[in-house]
Amino acid sequence: MQLIENLKIEEKVYKEKLDNGMTVMIIPRENTQKKYIIWGTHYGSNESKFIVPGEEAVTEVPKGVAHFLEHKMFEQANGTNSLDVLTALGVEANAYTTNDHTAYLYECTDKFYEALDEFMDYVQHPYFTDQNVEKEKGIIGQEIMMYDDYPEWKVYLNTLEAMYHKHPVKLDITGTIETISHIDKDILYKCYNTFYNPSNMALVVCGDFKPEEILEEIKKRLVPKNSAGEIKRLYPEEPANVVKNYVEQKMEVSMPLFTIGIKDVPSEEKVKKHIAIEILLNIILGRSSKLYKDLYNKGIILSQPSLEYEFTEGYAHILITGQATDPNVVFEGFKSEIASLKQNGLDEDEWSRIRKMIYGGYVKEYNDVAETARMFLADFFKGINSFDYIDEIESVKSEYGLQVLKETFKEENMVLSVVKKA
Amino acid sequence: MKTQEIKQGIKLHTINTNRFKTNLVAVFLSIPITRENVTFNSVISSVLRRGSKNMPTQEQISKELESMYGASFDCGIDKTGDNHILKFYLESINDRFLPQDSENMLKKTIEKLLEIVFNPLVENGSFKQEYVDQEKNNIQRRIEGKIDNKAKYAIERCTEEMYKGEAYGLYKYGYIEDLEKIDAQNLYKHYQDLIDTCKIDIFVSGKIDEEISNLLEQNENVKNLKPRIPNFVQTGNIEKQKVEEKQVSESMEVTQGKLIIGMDINVKDENQKYKISVYNTLLGGSANSKLFQEVREKASLAYSASSSFIRHKGNIIISCGIEIKNYEKALEIIRKQLEDMKQGNFTDEDLENGKKGIISAIKGIEDEQDTEITYYFGQELSQNEVSVEEYIEKISQVSREDVVNIANSVNINTIYFLKD
Numbered sequence: 001m002q003l004i005e006n007l008k009i010e011e012k013v014y015k016e017k018l019d020n021g022m023t024v025m026i027i028p029r030e031n032t033q034k035k036y037i038i039w040g041t042h043y044g045s046n047e048s049k050f051i052v053p054g055e056e057a058v059t060e061v062p063k064g065v066a067h068f069l070e071h072k073m074f075e076q077a078n079g080t081n082s083l084d085v086l087t088a089l090g091v092e093a094n095a096y097t098t099n100d101h102t103a104y105l106y107e108c109t110d111k112f113y114e115a116l117d118e119f120m121d122y123v124q125h126p127y128f129t130d131q132n133v134e135k136e137k138g139i140i141g142q143e144i145m146m147y148d149d150y151p152e153w154k155v156y157l158n159t160l161e162a163m164y165h166k167h168p169v170k171l172d173i174t175g176t177i178e179t180i181s182h183i184d185k186d187i188l189y190k191c192y193n194t195f196y197n198p199s200n201m202a203l204v205v206c207g208d209f210k211p212e213e214i215l216e217e218i219k220k221r222l223v224p225k226n227s228a229g230e231i232k233r234l235y236p237e238e239p240a241n242v243v244k245n246y247v248e249q250k251m252e253v254s255m256p257l258f259t260i261g262i263k264d265v266p267s268e269e270k271v272k273k274h275i276a277i278e279i280l281l282n283i284i285l286g287r288s289s290k291l292y293k294d295l296y297n298k299g300i301i302l303s304q305p306s307l308e309y310e311f312t313e314g315y316a317h318i319l320i321t322g323q324a325t326d327p328n329v330v331f332e333g334f335k336s337e338i339a340s341l342k343q344n345g346l347d348e349d350e351w352s353r354i355r356k357m358i359y360g361g362y363v364k365e366y367n368d369v370a371e372t373a374r375m376f377l378a379d380f381f382k383g384i385n386s387f388d389y390i391d392e393i394e395s396v397k398s399e400y401g402l403q404v405l406k407e408t409f410k411e412e413n414m415v416l417s418v419v420k421k422a
Numbered sequence: 423m424k425t426q427e428i429k430q431g432i433k434l435h436t437i438n439t440n441r442f443k444t445n446l447v448a449v450f451l452s453i454p455i456t457r458e459n460v461t462f463n464s465v466i467s468s469v470l471r472r473g474s475k476n477m478p479t480q481e482q483i484s485k486e487l488e489s490m491y492g493a494s495f496d497c498g499i500d501k502t503g504d505n506h507i508l509k510f511y512l513e514s515i516n517d518r519f520l521p522q523d524s525e526n527m528l529k530k531t532i533e534k535l536l537e538i539v540f541n542p543l544v545e546n547g548s549f550k551q552e553y554v555d556q557e558k559n560n561i562q563r564r565i566e567g568k569i570d571n572k573a574k575y576a577i578e579r580c581t582e583e584m585y586k587g588e589a590y591g592l593y594k595y596g597y598i599e600d601l602e603k604i605d606a607q608n609l610y611k612h613y614q615d616l617i618d619t620c621k622i623d624i625f626v627s628g629k630i631d632e633e634i635s636n637l638l639e640q641n642e643n644v645k646n647l648k649p650r651i652p653n654f655v656q657t658g659n660i661e662k663q664k665v666e667e668k669q670v671s672e673s674m675e676v677t678q679g680k681l682i683i684g685m686d687i688n689v690k691d692e693n694q695k696y697k698i699s700v701y702n703t704l705l706g707g708s709a710n711s712k713l714f715q716e717v718r719e720k721a722s723l724a725y726s727a728s729s730s731f732i733r734h735k736g737n738i739i740i741s742c743g744i745e746i747k748n749y750e751k752a753l754e755i756i757r758k759q760l761e762d763m764k765q766g767n768f769t770d771e772d773l774e775n776g777k778k779g780i781i782s783a784i785k786g787i788e789d790e791q792d793t794e795i796t797y798y799f800g801q802e803l804s805q806n807e808v809s810v811e812e813y814i815e816k817i818s819q820v821s822r823e824d825v826v827n828i829a830n831s832v833n834i835n836t837i838y839f840l841k842d
Binding site: 151364 | 440441442443444480481484485487488489490491492493513514515518519521552556559560563564566567568569570571572573674675676677678708709710715718719722723724725726743744745771775778779781782783785786788789790791
């Protein structure tokens with residue numbers, strides 16, 4: 001096992017790549033009662049067109065299969081549902097699907113190994129029937145309708161639709177009621193067999209564990225499977241420009257919601273660039289920024305918008321989301337603040353103060369076993385070791401920040417999405 | 423946890439723990455909620471974060487916190503039992519994990535938070551006019567924003583229907599028509615009264631090396647606080663009058679209907695709360711519960727179907743997102759589940775598993791800094807101190823008979839439906 005230690009925050013991770021191609025990461029925490037395990041596959045809503053290892057033909061499946069699979073994995077051939085079995089053990093089990101991965105997890109204080117039996121069993125043994133697939137369409141249909149009532153979800157999706165011409169990131173993770181109606185058990189099995197191969201998966205545990213011991217326990221519960229070849233993922237060619245600069249939807253909300261999106265291209269320097277963008281966004285629209293103060297004092301915004309940078313293979317974008325009486329004023333202010341920073345440069349004191357703040361935020365992510373493990377899994381599928389954020393931040397200088405500002409914060413790549421009352 | 427009374431009515435609770443990378447300091451001000459004070463309190467909470475005597479602008483506060491490695495300030499308003507709780511938090515990184523040897527971060531964190539809450543910016547005997555005007559506007563938007571999250575709105579509306587004309591039926595952010603009565607002067611007067619009479623609880627959680635009580639006693643802002651007989655409503659036993667079941671429905675632009683059922687339970691003593699917790703878990707508190715299994719898994723009517731126990735008021739609130747046309751069908755299934763609970767139609771295994779789930783959650787409390795503080799604060803309000811171990815013991819003792827008795831004492835108060 002490889003030991004990676006971070007002395008600054010007194011954390012370590014043991015990492016092992018098994019013979020079947022799966023990576024296991026163990027983050028020991030002696031002082032906690034809680035134990036957390038998360039097992040993910042590098043397969044999310046973006047994968048609807050791919051070539052199965054060993055095949056030549058392209059497989060194309062309806063949108064929403066990854067999420068549908070996540071729902072259906074819990075059902076077992078013996079009639080039980082693994083979510084019920086795990087809950088009955090007193091552990092808190094769940095699963096989720098993102099654009100680039102699907103994850104199964106549980107958190108507990110007791111009965112970790114009993115739960116591990118069930119957990120590793122169900123993720124490795126799918127059981128789909130015509131009947132149980134049909135039944136799930138009703139439940140997922142309600143999930144889709146629930147999201148339809150969330151203005152914050154709509155404003156987000158509309159932003160992606162305005163930015164992307166073809167890339168599947170713009171589609172709802174759940175699919176639509178129409179696309180999921182085409183899903184059947186054969187499609188589910190095909191995607192399962194392709195993407196749930198150990199070589200496409202990673203597992204993270206965090207809690208009071210002895211690394212060698214827990215690694216053995218995991219290994220002995222693995223069904224023997226050979227590492228499959230590479231899955232060829234096919235994404236449509238995505239132009240660099242945006243589809244449109246403005247998108248609006250009417251919904252019953254008290255005050256308009258907005259998202260400003262900036263379309264970007266993925267960079268080689270993932271961590272460094274991510275840090276620089278976080279610092280820049282806070283300089284532009286953070287709590288101590290001039291723009292925030294102006295907007296707040298004029299009553300245009302009531303609280304600080306959220307500032308995010310999302311990226312994975314094939315796409316990258318900035319998202320700024322909040323509520324404002326007039327989103328256009330925020331958008332205009334944002335653009336002119338960027339223009340003035342490009343012209344006048346960045347203030348050194350401000351840069352280092354905000355960088356301190358960002359550092360504190362990274363340290364806080366190690367407070368909770370669940371948050372830590374989820375972060376390691378999500379970063380792993382992006383090809384990142386989470387400790388890099390702690391280690392690299394000191395070296396992210398304002399000169400580099402200015403370069404990123406000029407390269408990424410381009411007006412022509414910005415979109416504004418608004419949800420407001422009719 | 424260690425509790426000391428610094429002055430009459432003002433308590434310091436310290437939790438010394440090495441589980442976290444952070445120190446968390448919290449100040450809670452508790453006062454009975456009334457129609458007269460609810461809007462005032464709500465604006466006060468907002469005005470305080472705008473500036474203090476030594477950090478007079480929000481920008482200054484923000485810069486100060488940023489340079490403390492992103493110490494994060496948070497404030498909020500809650501209704502707990504018949505109390506209005508003004509909550510203020512400041513979280514900072516423990517010195518051990520900071521790059522350089524910087525100043526004592528915990529001490530600084532405590533001082534900054536106390537400064538924001540107890541030493542506001544005052545001009546000519548009142549709050550700063552500009553801040554008050556802006557925050558009145560802010561609160562107005564917040565009140566209007568009640569409709570934005572339809573699921574939360576539905577629960578809020580159901581609660582209002584259940585507690586019409588009573589303290590707990592008040593909206594925690596207050597009322598738009600009451601905002602116009604507020605000016606910088608009377609708000610400051612209200613603040614002074616609040617600070618002089620409310621119950622004050624200060625929580626400090628983290629790796630604590632020094633005597634926090636000395637630090638507090640020497641703090642100027644604490645020195646200025648008067649001893650008081652704290653004015654708050656002890657939450658505990660709750661007598662319910664049996665009421666006629668009421669159905670309310672409202673229309674709004676929604677894709678999915680939100681069905682909320684508010685139920686009453688008599689809480690005769692603290693012990694009963696453990697029994698109700700177990701009942702709630704079996705009814706709708708987990709993935710194995712009757713509601714999740716029957717409404718979602720078997721009938722495929724919903725994605726979310728659950729219930730929660732409002733322990734300080736003796737209510738269970740059922741909440742489901744369903745297709746609008748399935749209202750009758752969903753309601754019928756839910757009624758059947760309530761009836762089944764009354765008849766004791768659940769297995770001993772269900773009971774044991776439900777208890778395990780609660781116990782596991784309780785054991786995990788000490789792994790979350792804010793949850794641990796909330797746990798002890800809840801006990802502080804009910805004046806009933808229970809350690810995590812005792813809590814677990816009480817849950818394990820709950821019997822089938824206890825749960826059936828609870829089931830038979832539950833009454834539906836209001837069925838609320840939000841549709842299109």
